[in-house]
Amino acid sequence: MDxxxxxxxxxNIDNEDVVCxxxxxxxxxINEKKLWMKKEFTNGLKFKKIMIEGRSWGxxxxxxxxxxxRPVNADxxxxxxxxxxxxxxxxxxLGQILLNECLEDSNGMKGVVTVIEDKHLAADYKFYSRxxxxxxxxxxxxxLMAKKFKDNYKDPEFTSSTRTPPDFQGIYISYIRQxxxxxxxxxxxxxxxxxxxxxxxxxxxxxxxxxxxxxxxFGVCGIYYKGEFLTHEPLYESKFVKIxxxxxxx
Numbered sequence: 001m002d003x004x005x006x007x008x009x010x011x012n013i014d015n016e017d018v019v020c021x022x023x024x025x026x027x028x029x030i031n032e033k034k035l036w037m038k039k040e041f042t043n044g045l046k047f048k049k050i051m052i053e054g055r056s057w058g059x060x061x062x063x064x065x066x067x068x069x070r071p072v073n074a075d076x077x078x079x080x081x082x083x084x085x086x087x088x089x090x091x092x093x094l095g096q097i098l099l100n101e102c103l104e105d106s107n108g109m110k111g112v113v114t115v116i117e118d119k120h121l122a123a124d125y126k127f128y129s130r131x132x133x134x135x136x137x138x139x140x141x142x143x144l145m146a147k148k149f150k151d152n153y154k155d156p157e158f159t160s161s162t163r164t165p166p167d168f169q170g171i172y173i174s175y176i177r178q179x180x181x182x183x184x185x186x187x188x189x190x191x192x193x194x195x196x197x198x199x200x201x202x203x204x205x206x207x208x209x210x211x212x213x214x215x216x217x218f219g220v221c222g223i224y225y226k227g228e229f230l231t232h233e234p235l236y237e238s239k240f241v242k243i244x245x246x247x248x249x250x
Contacts, residue, residue: 001052001092005101008047010038019049019059019086021180029180036177043067043208048101050085050094058085060098061178062105062112065156069178069211070115070219072144074156078106080114081178081220083124095127103147111148113156115218117232118143139163140229142217162217165227170199171249174214175221175234177204182221185234189223192240196250225249 008016013034021030037047044067049059061081065074069081080102085094106112114133116124118141125145133145136155139162146156166172171193175182186202193200205211216222218232230243244250 003094003097004051005097006049006051006056008037008049010041013037016049017056018047018180019056019084021184026180026184029183032177032183033180040067040069046102046105048098050098052089057087057089058094058098059083060102062102064109065113067208069176069205069208071159071162071212071214071217072113072115072156073159073212074113076110076153077146077156078102078109078112080112083114096131099131106149109149110153111146113144113146115142115144117141139217142232144217158217159212161213161215164215165229166215166222166224167227168199168201168224169226170201172200172224173202173222174216175202175204176211176219179220179234182234185236188237189235189240192237192244196244198249 006016018030018033037045040063044064046063047059047061049056060083062078063081065072065077065079068074068079070079072079083095083098102112114128118138119125128145131147133147135143136146137144137157139158144156144158173189175186177183190202205214211219214222216232221232221234223230225247230247235243
């Protein structure tokens with residue numbers, strides 16, 4: 001299988017897609033992602049996508065732990081923000097190719113870490129565990145997995161803020177601009193809570209320091225009701241209503 005790797009940077013980002021969301025109507029959300037990336041390139045952000053026959057089919061995004069947009073203490077490690085293969089090329093080895101890029105770029109670091117859901121049968125857990133990643137910490141419904149390059153290195157860990165749920169008696173949503181899907185869903189979720197007259201608070205975390213002080217271990221997005229974690233997924237109206245109904249919130 002012929003493929004190529006393209007690394008996005010300040011010179012080419014305006015002319016390249018970011019894999020997620022490609023439609024013209026999604027342009028504002030894609031542009032938000034690109035603006036975020038342009039700033040984070042100066043903090044060591046790497047974004048590499050894999051191309052087959054002129055189309056991008058996956059990517060990996062990572063950054064030094066000191067600047068990670070995840071609530072983790074991982075100085076000296078590389079933190080994977082997102083690692084995704086789409087469409088018909090899943091299960092074709094592309095994930096390993098992209099991970100190899102990250103591992104090679106992490107030469108001289110303590111290792112590589114990533115935050116995933118605490119589901120031992122999930123595909124992402126099996127993928128990383130088969131490649132030498134081990135669970136080094138847990139918080140809520142998430143685990144921190146690490147591939148340490150030397151056994152004597154200190155384990156990375158979740159920040160202490162992830163042990164305490166938000167103290168808000170209603171819907172609380174925290175999110176960051178890293179994921180364009182979240183920006184797209186925020187408006188729809190806000191419309192739902194307004195429609196059902198639910199007290200709510202939506203907070204966009206503006207820098208990596210605020211993420212490290214956030215309550216949701218995933219960092220990207222956390223949705224809570226009266227301190228109870230509901231999901232980390234960006235939700236559009238119908239699915240958000242379904243979750244709220246299931247929980248007897250509406």
